[in-house]
Amino acid sequence: MGDTFEPRIAAFVCNWCTYTGADLAGTSRLPYASNVRIIRLPCTGRISPLFILKALEQGADGVIVSGCHPGDCHYTAGNYHARRKYSVFRELLHFLGIEPERVTFSWVSAAEGKKWADLVNEVTATVRQLGPRPAAWGQPITDEDGSVAVPALKPPAPIRYEAPADQLAAQTEALREKARELLASGRV
Numbered sequence: 001m002g003d004t005f006e007p008r009i010a011a012f013v014c015n016w017c018t019y020t021g022a023d024l025a026g027t028s029r030l031p032y033a034s035n036v037r038i039i040r041l042p043c044t045g046r047i048s049p050l051f052i053l054k055a056l057e058q059g060a061d062g063v064i065v066s067g068c069h070p071g072d073c074h075y076t077a078g079n080y081h082a083r084r085k086y087s088v089f090r091e092l093l094h095f096l097g098i099e100p101e102r103v104t105f106s107w108v109s110a111a112e113g114k115k116w117a118d119l120v121n122e123v124t125a126t127v128r129q130l131g132p133r134p135a136a137w138g139q140p141i142t143d144e145d146g147s148v149a150v151p152a153l154k155p156p157a158p159i160r161y162e163a164p165a166d167q168l169a170a171q172t173e174a175l176r177e178k179a180r181e182l183l184a185s186g187r188v
Helices: 018-027 049-057 078-096 113-130 165-185
Strands: 009-014 036-041 062-067 103-107
Touching: 009 018, 009 049, 009 113, 018 036, 018 113, 036 113, 049 062, 049 078, 062 078, 062 113, 078 103, 103 113
Parallel strands: 009 036, 009 062, 062 103
Antiparallel strands: none
16 A cells, blocks of 8 residues: 555536536546546536535545536526636635645536546646645644634734825725715616
8 A cells, every 4th residue: 555645636517518528538538537526516607615615624635616618608607607706715715724726627618528637637636746635624623622622712903004094085985986876877
């Protein structure tokens, strides 16, 4: 038994494009890492960031989210919604202390079996280099006796904005004016 770390990777894929692309890679006998577990969903637009966090919490070392190319979604705009969610979610990963490289978002169409194989091999190599996810991630912190530790909560420190008062007043007024504009136009 070797000491080589083999990452466990969960792949949330679109039923219409990426799943078919992965199937094409398999039927074409393209070589790619076998440590990816595919979870087929109707559309990447339906993939909640909580699915990704839950996969990491349950033991995945990396996650792939992949769907139709922009403009090719069978549900019109699902992949655009997914792209927006992913952009925000990627910033949240830093906050949670998870390396963003553990989560990969890509577009793979039904005809791109080779691209799927390359993606899986690339993600596997990246996650292998990162090593296993921290074992304590997603686990409660315990005291010496094994009971769940209750942290001493302190109120957050106030956020200080170091701008000159006249700039702050001008910025505040500009925001208020924009809010009035949006409300008057009915766009909000």
